[in-house]
Amino acid sequence: MARELIDLLWRDHPDAPRGGTRGPRAKVTTTQAVDSAVAMADREGLEAVTVRRLAADLGISAMALYTHVGSRDDLLVLMVDAVHAGRTRAAYTSDDWRDRVRQVAEAEMALCTEHWWLLDVADQRAAFGPGTIAKYDHELHAFDETGIDDVERDAALTFVTDFVRASARARRPDPHAADMAELWTTASERLAGYLGDGFPLAQRVGAAAGEAMNAAYSPEHAWDFGLNRVLDALESLIRT
Template sequence: MPVERSSAGDPARTLELLWRVPADAPRRGPRQRLSIDAVVDVAIDLADAEGLEAPTMRRVAQGLGVAPMTLYTYVPGKAELLDLMLDAVYARMPRTNTAGRPWRERLTAVAEENRALFEAHPWAAAVATGRPPLGPGLMAKYEHELSALDGCGLDDVERDDALTYLLGFVQAHARSAAEAREARRDSAMDDEQWWAANAPLLARVLDPDTYPTASRVGTAAGTAHGSAHSPAHAYTFGLARTLDGLGALIERRVPGAGPGEGRRR
């Protein structure tokens, strides 16, 4: 399946749309009765309900009650529309005021904000954003999230690296959680039911003497989580280890920062 990526459309036109820059020349023809925001809202609703393949130009036009060709007078194509969708959900994210709190709490808040974003809009986690849409929503998000690293003694490059590292973990978790939801939906069974149904066959073919460590550890993890994989546990464990890794760097920059103190601003 082709990977959807941001900034795949015409860069100049995309930036004009993201920042709502008026066209240089007045548009001929009938007066436009829609808005870019209305187009984006319908596309987001489709993606939330049916996935990233749903908001085609034709489907969005149908949702707006216009002919598909009419939609192209607002947005050139699906690539530009995707950037507008991403920037819109970035702009609408709640932003926690963590001023004065330890750095570990600030970064945890950033992680939770992005986790909530991907839970509300799972399609956003599936988009490759190596070239992010540089719209007002993204820039406000970036500014807010960088402030969580105030007082940590990091230079500008390290600050960007640290944020990228944290958000990469959250996005990877969101993709894994989405895959787990799809597996439950497709099999019509939760993980516990699936393992119970397959345990008899597994017991016949798996020799614990051949795979002693795998058998022991797998049994312990399955018993603890009720399945081979618990997305909630993986998030909690992984976030703690991600912050531990950043803590090692911050401790070198701000001796005595401890488990999440740092300088407070």
Template sequence: MAHELIDLLWRDHSAAPQGGARGPRAKVTTSEAVDAAIGLADAENLNAVTVRRLAADLGISTMAVYTHVGSRDDLLVLMIDAVHARQPRPPYGSELWQERVWQIAEADLALYAAHCWLLDVTDQRSSLGPGTIAKYDHELHAFDGTGLSDIDRDAALTFVADFVRASAQAHRPDPHAADTAEVWLAWNQRLAGYLGDSYPLAQQVGAAAGAAMNAAYSPDHAWAFGLERVLDALTALIRTERRRPIDG
């Protein structure tokens, strides 16, 4: 019988409940099943991760998989926490909070690039896992010395994380990207002929942006511009916090 999800998340902790000694040893471990599921999602997509497919890849029965993960939804939570646990967390190399925040933003963007399926699953239960908590604790320290309250520190990190997730979606590999670039170049003059004098501001700004990015949209440009604005907003918040009088 499978343990509850909280116990599966903390299965390597000394306080986690252990299975009985009776019966044959399982052919695979829970961690091996989770690793196989991550590999499948990375190689194909999240839709490929089914209990039946996972069982076939592992050479065990579907019922045996359920003894390890409980349900497919639980499996997804275990996968999220596992990739969070393995994300590199090097020491911060700067005393400036802005550079530390940029560092965690870049790290999270790289995590999404390595595991695009993370963009397709959201389950708040993953926040209960050791890998996710370790990631959260590390990223909170990016705001050390800012004077933010605990609540504002959490909100600031969420603000950054939401921006990174949206940007990661824009950076997601597009199978039509090459075709889009060619179409942009080939159709630019023809589009101008259709528009004529209509929408002059859209034409002016679109032409300037298109020339700068050589495309209708550049995720890299949007990333740099957007993250700078995120830092600007947080700078304003931190300045306000530092000016606030201390009670007592």
């Protein structure tokens, strides 16, 4: 019988329930199964991760794998927590809360770009995992000495991470990105001919932004601009 998800998440804790000792020893552990699933998702995307496919790669039956992970939804939660647990969390070295929050944002962006599939998992049960809790605790300390209360601290962190995840989605590998960069330099004049005098504001702003970024859209420019505005918004809260 599969264990409850909370017990699977905390399987390495001394108080976690242990399976029975009778019967042959399992060929793989839950941790090995989760690590294999993470590697598969990193290589091929989340769609590739199925219980049947993972079991075949591990050399066990799907039924045997279900005793380790419960269900595919539970497996995804275990994968998220494993990634969070395995991430090195650098100590804060700045006395400026803006620097600390920027560090949180940049670490979250690095995590998302290393594991793109994280953006496709929205299961809030990951919050029960030890890796996720440790990550959350570390990030909350970025707001130390700011004077905001606990509810505001949680909301401020959510505000930052929501922005990061939205920005990460815009950075996902785009098979047309190279074509778009070339098209921007070759088609702008023809596009202006089609537009004529129409949409003057869009033409003026688009031309200025395109010249500055040499593209119709720059994730890096959007990131710098957006993160600074997020920090500005939080500063108004902290000053109050």
